[in-house]
Amino acid sequence: MRQKSGDKHTAILQAAVKVFADQGFAEAKVARIARVAGVATGSVYNYFDSKEALLHSIFQNMWSHILDALSQLAEQQDVPSTQRLERMVDAVFARFSDDTNLARVFVNEQSFWMHRWEGDLADHFRTFMDLLGRTLEDAGLCKGMDGSIQRYLVFGAVRQLIHQWADPACPFTKEEARTQILHMLRCMTSKE
Amino acid sequence: MRQKSGDKHTAILQAAVKVFADQGFAEAKVARIARVAGVATGSVYNYFDSKEALLHSIFQNMWSHILDALSQLAEQQDVPSTQRLERMVDAVFARFSDDTNLARVFVNEQSFWMHRWEGDLADHFRTFMDLLGRTLEDAGLCKGMDGSIQRYLVFGAVRQLIHQWADPACPFTKEEARTQILHMLRCMTSKE
Amino acid sequence: MRQKSGDKHTAILQAAVKVFADQGFAEAKVARIARVAGVATGSVYNYFDSKEALLHSIFQNMWSHILDALSQLAEQQDVPSTQRLERMVDAVFARFSDDTNLARVFVNEQSFWMHRWEGDLADHFRTFMDLLGRTLEDAGLCKGMDGSIQRYLVFGAVRQLIHQWADPACPFTKEEARTQILHMLRCMTSKE
Amino acid sequence: MRQKSGDKHTAILQAAVKVFADQGFAEAKVARIARVAGVATGSVYNYFDSKEALLHSIFQNMWSHILDALSQLAEQQDVPSTQRLERMVDAVFARFSDDTNLARVFVNEQSFWMHRWEGDLADHFRTFMDLLGRTLEDAGLCKGMDGSIQRYLVFGAVRQLIHQWADPACPFTKEEARTQILHMLRCMTSKE
DNA sequence: AATGAATGAGAATTCATTCAT
DNA sequence: AATGAATGAATTCTCATTCAT
Numbered sequence: 001m002r003q004k005s006g007d008k009h010t011a012i013l014q015a016a017v018k019v020f021a022d023q024g025f026a027e028a029k030v031a032r033i034a035r036v037a038g039v040a041t042g043s044v045y046n047y048f049d050s051k052e053a054l055l056h057s058i059f060q061n062m063w064s065h066i067l068d069a070l071s072q073l074a075e076q077q078d079v080p081s082t083q084r085l086e087r088m089v090d091a092v093f094a095r096f097s098d099d100t101n102l103a104r105v106f107v108n109e110q111s112f113w114m115h116r117w118e119g120d121l122a123d124h125f126r127t128f129m130d131l132l133g134r135t136l137e138d139a140g141l142c143k144g145m146d147g148s149i150q151r152y153l154v155f156g157a158v159r160q161l162i163h164q165w166a167d168p169a170c171p172f173t174k175e176e177a178r179t180q181i182l183h184m185l186r187c188m189t190s191k192e
Numbered sequence: 193m194r195q196k197s198g199d200k201h202t203a204i205l206q207a208a209v210k211v212f213a214d215q216g217f218a219e220a221k222v223a224r225i226a227r228v229a230g231v232a233t234g235s236v237y238n239y240f241d242s243k244e245a246l247l248h249s250i251f252q253n254m255w256s257h258i259l260d261a262l263s264q265l266a267e268q269q270d271v272p273s274t275q276r277l278e279r280m281v282d283a284v285f286a287r288f289s290d291d292t293n294l295a296r297v298f299v300n301e302q303s304f305w306m307h308r309w310e311g312d313l314a315d316h317f318r319t320f321m322d323l324l325g326r327t328l329e330d331a332g333l334c335k336g337m338d339g340s341i342q343r344y345l346v347f348g349a350v351r352q353l354i355h356q357w358a359d360p361a362c363p364f365t366k367e368e369a370r371t372q373i374l375h376m377l378r379c380m381t382s383k384e
Numbered sequence: 385m386r387q388k389s390g391d392k393h394t395a396i397l398q399a400a401v402k403v404f405a406d407q408g409f410a411e412a413k414v415a416r417i418a419r420v421a422g423v424a425t426g427s428v429y430n431y432f433d434s435k436e437a438l439l440h441s442i443f444q445n446m447w448s449h450i451l452d453a454l455s456q457l458a459e460q461q462d463v464p465s466t467q468r469l470e471r472m473v474d475a476v477f478a479r480f481s482d483d484t485n486l487a488r489v490f491v492n493e494q495s496f497w498m499h500r501w502e503g504d505l506a507d508h509f510r511t512f513m514d515l516l517g518r519t520l521e522d523a524g525l526c527k528g529m530d531g532s533i534q535r536y537l538v539f540g541a542v543r544q545l546i547h548q549w550a551d552p553a554c555p556f557t558k559e560e561a562r563t564q565i566l567h568m569l570r571c572m573t574s575k576e
Numbered sequence: 577m578r579q580k581s582g583d584k585h586t587a588i589l590q591a592a593v594k595v596f597a598d599q600g601f602a603e604a605k606v607a608r609i610a611r612v613a614g615v616a617t618g619s620v621y622n623y624f625d626s627k628e629a630l631l632h633s634i635f636q637n638m639w640s641h642i643l644d645a646l647s648q649l650a651e652q653q654d655v656p657s658t659q660r661l662e663r664m665v666d667a668v669f670a671r672f673s674d675d676t677n678l679a680r681v682f683v684n685e686q687s688f689w690m691h692r693w694e695g696d697l698a699d700h701f702r703t704f705m706d707l708l709g710r711t712l713e714d715a716g717l718c719k720g721m722d723g724s725i726q727r728y729l730v731f732g733a734v735r736q737l738i739h740q741w742a743d744p745a746c747p748f749t750k751e752e753a754r755t756q757i758l759h760m761l762r763c764m765t766s767k768e
Numbered sequence: 769a770a771t772g773a774a775t776g777a778g779a780a781t782t783c784a785t786t787c788a789t
Numbered sequence: 790a791a792t793g794a795a796t797g798a799a800t801t802c803t804c805a806t807t808c809a810t
Contacts, residue, residue, distance in 0.1 A: 008769090026218030030805060031772095038773040051805065111355065112216055112300045140380055149353070149364055149372040156352020157345035162305065164344050172341055180341040185802080187334050187379040188282055200794090222780060232796045237781065392773090408688055410602030414801065424775045428801065492688045496600055496740065526763055532755040533748055536740050537733040544732020545725070547687065556725055564725040572717050572761040584790095606784060607793095616792040618786075626783065 010046045011037040013061070016054045017027040021101035025055055025109050056117070059110060063124035066095050072132055081138035082189060088135055089158060089181055096162050097174050103166035107159060115134060129155065150188065157184065195211060202237045203229040205253070208246045213293035217247055217301050225374035248309070251302060257317035259286050262323055272329035274381060280327055280375055281350060288354050289366050299351060321347065331381040342380065349376060393431050395409060395421040397445070405485035409439055409493050440501070443494060447508035450479050454515055465522035466573060472519055473542060473565055480546050481558050487550035491543060494572045513539065523573040534572065541568060587613040589637070592630045597677035598748060601631055601685050634694070635686060638678060639700035642671050646707055657714035658765060664711055665757055672738050673750050677744035682684050683735060705731065715765040726764065732761060 015037035020026045029189035030051050034041040048054045069091040075082055096103040114121045141147055161177045164170050207229035211220045222243050224353045226233040261283040265276055288295035306313045325343035333339055353369045358361050389450055399421035414435050418425040432438045453475040480487035492523045498505045517535035525531055545561045548554050595604045600686035606627050610617040624630045647669040649660055672679040690697045709727035717723055739751045740746050 024218075024308075029803095034772095041773095041805095042771055043769080045806070104294070105777060108304045113358075116216075120299060142375065144371075145245060145297075145375050145379075146368070146372055149276035149368060150376070152352045152356050153372065153376055156348040156350070156355070158348070159352065160344045163348070167307075175354020176338070176341060179336075180338055180345065182344055183337050184342070187337075187382075190219065190379075221778095233780090234782075234797060235795055238794065348784070388729050407763065408602075408692075411601075413799095425801095426776060426803075427774055430773065435801070436580075442656065451578035496684045500600075500745075528755075529763075530752070530756055533737070533752060534760070536736045537756065537760055540732040540734070540739070542732070544728045547732070548728050551691075554695020560722070560725060561719075564722055564729065567718065567720050568726070568729055568764060571766075572720075572760060605782095607795095617784095617794095618792055621785070622790060622809080 004155070008037070008043065009050065011056070011078075012039065012044055012047055013058060017058055017099065017101045020055065020058070020109065021104035025051075025105075025113075050120055055105075055109065055113060056121070058102070058105060058115070059121050059124075062095065062106065063128070066092060067124060067127060070128070074131065074135075081135065082186075083141070085135050085139045085185055085189070086182055088132065089178070091186070092158060093162070093178055094119055095175065096166070100166045103162050107163040107166065136189070139185075142188055144188065145188065154185070157181065200231055200235060202228070202291075204231065204236055204239055205246070205249060209250055209291065209293045209297055211354070212247065212301065213296035216304075217243075217297075247297075247301065247305060248313070250294070250297060251305070251313050251316075254287065254298065255320070258284060259316060259319060261287070262271055262320070266323065271328065273332070274378075277327050277331045277377055277381070280324065281377070282370070284350060285354070285366065286369060288358070291357045294355050299355040299358065328381070334380055334382070336365070337380065346377070346380075349373065388511045388566070391421055392421070392427060395432055395436070396423065396428055396565065397441060401442055401483065401489055404439065404442070404493065405488040409435075409489075409497075417495060439489075439493065439497060440505070442486070442489060443505050443508075445477065446490065447505070449513070451508060451511060453479070454512070458514070465519065465524070466570075467568055469519050470566055472516065473569070474533045474562070476542060477546070477558065477562060482552070484550045487546050491547040491550065520573070523569075526572055526574070529572065538569070538572075540566065581653050584613070584615055584619065587617065587630050588620055588623055589630070589633060593634055593675065593677045593681055596634070597680035598683065600625075601681075601689075605755065621757060631681075631685065632697070634678070634681060635689070638671065638682065639697070639704070642668060643700060644701060645671070657711065657716070658762075661715045661761055661765070662758055664708065665754070665761070668734060669738070669750065669754060672742070676742045679738050680761075683739040683742065712765070715761075718764055718766070721764065729757065730761070730764075733757065742745070 012033065015033045016028075019033045019036055022028075023032075028051070028113060030044055031041045033054070034044050037044075044054070070088060073079075073087050073091060073150060076084065079087070096106065110121075114125055129151050132155060133147045136150055136154065137147040141150060158181060165174055165177050166173070194288050204225065207225045208220075210226055211225045215224075220243070222231045222236055226247070229236075236246070240249060262280060265271075265279050265283060268276065271279070288298065302313075306317060321343050325339045325345060326340055328346065329339040333342060350373060353367075353373060356368055357364070357369050395415065399413075399417045403417045403420055406412075407416075412435070414428055415425045417438070418428050418429070421428075428438070432441060436472045454472060457463075457471050457475060460468065461470070480490065494505075498509055513535050516539060520534055520538065521531040525534055543567060545565060549558055551560050588609065591609045592604075595609045595612055598604075599608075604619055604627075607617045609630070610620050613620075620630070624633060646664060649655075649667060651665050653661065655663070672682065686697075690701055705727050708731060709723045712726055712730065713723040717726055732759060737757060741748070741750055741753050
C-alpha cells in the first residue's frame with residue numbers, strides 16, 4: 001500500500017514518532033521507520049537530512065503546535081488569569097492526548113536533545129516556560145512562592161502526569177489527571 | 193603499565209556516571225569510560241557484564257541509597273507527618289546534590305530503562321512512590337486531592353528541580369529549590 | 385565504488401570456501417572473505433546472517449548437490465548393484481574434484497560443525513550413510529562383514545583420499561585414487 | 577583440591593585434551609583449561625608457551641606413544657605379516673580407546689594443524705604411514721592394489737571408526753569395530 | 769522523486785597473554 | 790613456581806547514509 005505522493009513527509013514523521021516511542025531514539029532503525037511509513041529506506045533521506053533531523057523536526061512540530069495554542073490563549077486578556085492557567089494546562093494535555101507516542105518521545109528524549117542542540121528547541125522551551133511563569137504570577141502565587149522556580153515545579157508535575165498517562169498500564173484517566181493538576185494549581189494560587 | 197587494584201569497581205562506576213551524564217548512554221563509549229576510570233578497556237568487563245549492566249548497577253546503587261535513607265525516616269513515627277514529608281524531599285535532594293552527574297543520568301535515562309528492564313528497578317520505583325504517596329496522605333492532602341495521583345505530581349516537580357539544578361547554568365541554588373518545593377508541599381497539605 | 389549486483393551471493397560463498405580452506409574457519413576473517421569476493425565487509429551480512437551461517441550454507445549446498453546426484457543413481461535399478469556402488473564413489477569424487485577448496489573445508493570442518501549444529505546437516509549425513517550402507521549390502525559384502533559398520537570404513541577411506549588429493553603436494557592423481565578405491569570395494573564385495 | 581606439584585604439567589595436558597575435545601581448539605578458553613586442571617590461568621604459561629603449544633604437545637605425546645608401540649611391533653619379525661598388521665590396528669585402537677577425548681581431538685584437529693605446522697608432526701605422520709604401507713605390502717595386497725595409496729584408505733577407514741566410536745551415541749562397540757576392520761584388512765590382503 | 773543494495777566506519781566485547789605480588 | 794587481575798589488540802557485526810538505477 002503505497003502512500004499518496006506528498007503524504008510521504010507526514011507518513012515518515014508519524015512513523016518516526018511511533019518507532020522512537022517504541023524503541024527510543026538510539027535503538028530506532030531508520031530502515032524500520034521507513035518500513036512503518038511504507039516507503040523505501042532511501043526515501044527517508046529525500047525528506048530529512050538525517051535520523052537526528054527527523055527527531056528535531058518532530059520536536060519543532062510539537063512546540064510550534066503548543067506555542068501556537070498558547071499564544072492564542074495569551075491574547076484572551078478578558079479571561080480571568082486563573083482560568084487562563086487552566087486552559088494552558090488543557091492545551092498541553094490536548095497535544096499529547098492526541099498522540100501517546102509523541103508523549104513518550106517527549107518525556108524520554110526532549111530534554112536530552114534540547115540540551116545537546118542548544119538551538120531553537122531551547123528557545124521554544126524558554127518561551128514556553130516564560131509564558132507559564134507569567135501566567136502563574138498573574139494567577140497569583142501563594143506568599144513566598146517564586147514564579148521563576150515554581151514554573152519548573154508545575155512543568156515537572158505536568159510532564160510526569162503525561163509520562164504516566166502515556167503508559168498503557170496507567171491506572172488513571174486523562175480526566176482524573178487533569179482534575180488533580182487543577183487542584184494543585186488552585187492550591188498554589190489561592191491567596192495566602 | 194599495570195595498576196594496583198585500588199578500587200577499580202568504584203572507579204569504573206564513577207567514570208561511567210560521568211560519561212553517561214556527558215554523552216548519554218547511547219553515545220557513551222566503553223573505551224572512554226575506561227580511560228576516564230584510568231583502566232584498560234577490557235578491565236571494565238572484569239567488573240561488569242556489559243555497558244547496560246554498568247547503567248543498571250548505577251541505578252541499583254542510587255535506589256538502594258535513597259530507599260535506605262527513606263526507610264530510616266519512615267521509622268521516625270514521632271516526627272510529625274508534615275515534617276517527615278519535608279525530610280523525605282531533603283533526602284532525595286541530598287542524594288543528587290552530592291553528585292550532579294548522577295542527577296543528569298537519573299533524569300535522562302532512568303525512566304526509559306526502567307521501562308525496558310521491567311525488573312527490580314521498577315520495584316524500587318514503586319516502593320518509593322508508595323512511600324511518597326503514604327507520606328503525602330499522612331500529611332493530609334487538600335480536599336479533592338487524590339494521593340495516588342498527587343504522588344506523581346510531587347515526584348515530577350522534584351524531579352524537574354533536580355534536572356534544572358543539575359544544569360551548570362541553573363539560575364537558582366539548591367537551597368532556593370528546596371524552599372520552593374516545601375512551599376508547594378505546604379500549600380498542598382494545609383487543611384482548608 | 386558501488387558495484388552492480390553481479391551474483392554477490394555466489395561470489396561471497398566462493399570466497400568463503402577459499403578463505404575457510406586456506407585458514408580454517410576459526411582463523412578466517414569476514415573482512416578477508418569480503419575482500420576476496422570483491423565486496424564491502426558489510427555486504428556479507430546482506431546475504432548471510434553470520435560467519436557461521438556462511439559455513440552452514442556451504443555445507444548445505446555441498447550436501448544437496450551430492451544427495452541429488454545420489455538419488456538419481458538410486459533410481460537406476462537396472463544398473464547392477466556393484467556398478468551403482470562405483471558410480472556412487474564417482475559422484476562423490478566428482479563433487480570435490482571440481483573444487484579442491486571445498487574438499488579442504490569438507491575434511492577439516494564438516495564433522496566438527498555437524499556435531500555442533502545437530503540439525504539438517506546431520507540429517508543429510510545420515511541419509512548419505514544409509515544410502516551408502518544399503519548400496520554396500522546390495523553389492524554383497526563379504527561374509528562376516530556388517531554393513532552398518534563397513535559403511536563408515538568405506539566413507540572414511542574415501543574421505544581420506546579426498547583429503548590427500550586436495551593437498552597440492554599429493555603424489556597421486558584423482559584417477560589413481562579412484563582406481564584404488566574401486567579395487568578396495570571389489571575386494572569387499574566379491575562373493576567368496 | 578590443589579594438585580601435587582609436579583603433576584601440574586600432566587594435569588594441564590589432560591585438561592586441555594578434555595576442553596579441546598569438548599569445544600574444539602578455537603573455542604577452547606585457556607582459562608577454562610586452567611580451571612579444569614585445578615590451577616590458575618597464569619600457571620598454564622609456566623608449563624606451555626601458548627595455547628597452540630599445548631595442542632602441539634598433545635599431538636607429540638600421542639604420536640610418540642603410537643610410534644613407540646609400532647616400532648616394537650616392527651621388531652617382531654617372527655610374527656607373520658598378516659598378524660603384524662592386525663596388531664598394528666590394535667595398537668592404534670588401544671591408544672584411543674584409553675582416551676575418548678584424545679580421539680576427538682585427533683579426528684577434529686590433527687590434520688588441520690599438521691598441515692599448518694609442517695614440522696615434526698608431519699614427520700611422525702609420514703613415519704606412521706610408511707610403516708603402515710610397508711606392513712600392508714608385507715601382508716600381501718590383492719592384485720592391482722597400490723600400497724602407496726591403499727595406506728591412506730586403511731588409515732582413513734580406521735580414523736573414521738575411531739571417530740564414530742568416540743561419539744557417545746555410537747551404536748557399536750570397540751570390539752565390533754575392531755572385528756570389522758580386521759575383516760576389511762583380510763579381504764584386502766587375501767591372495768587373489 | 770523513489771528505491772534498496774551496497775558501503776565502511778565504528779563499537780562492544782572477548783580472551784590469550786603478561787606480570788606485580 | 791603460582792597466582793589471577795589487568796591488559797589491549799583484534800574481530801564480528803550493525804546501521805546510518807549514499808547513489809546507481
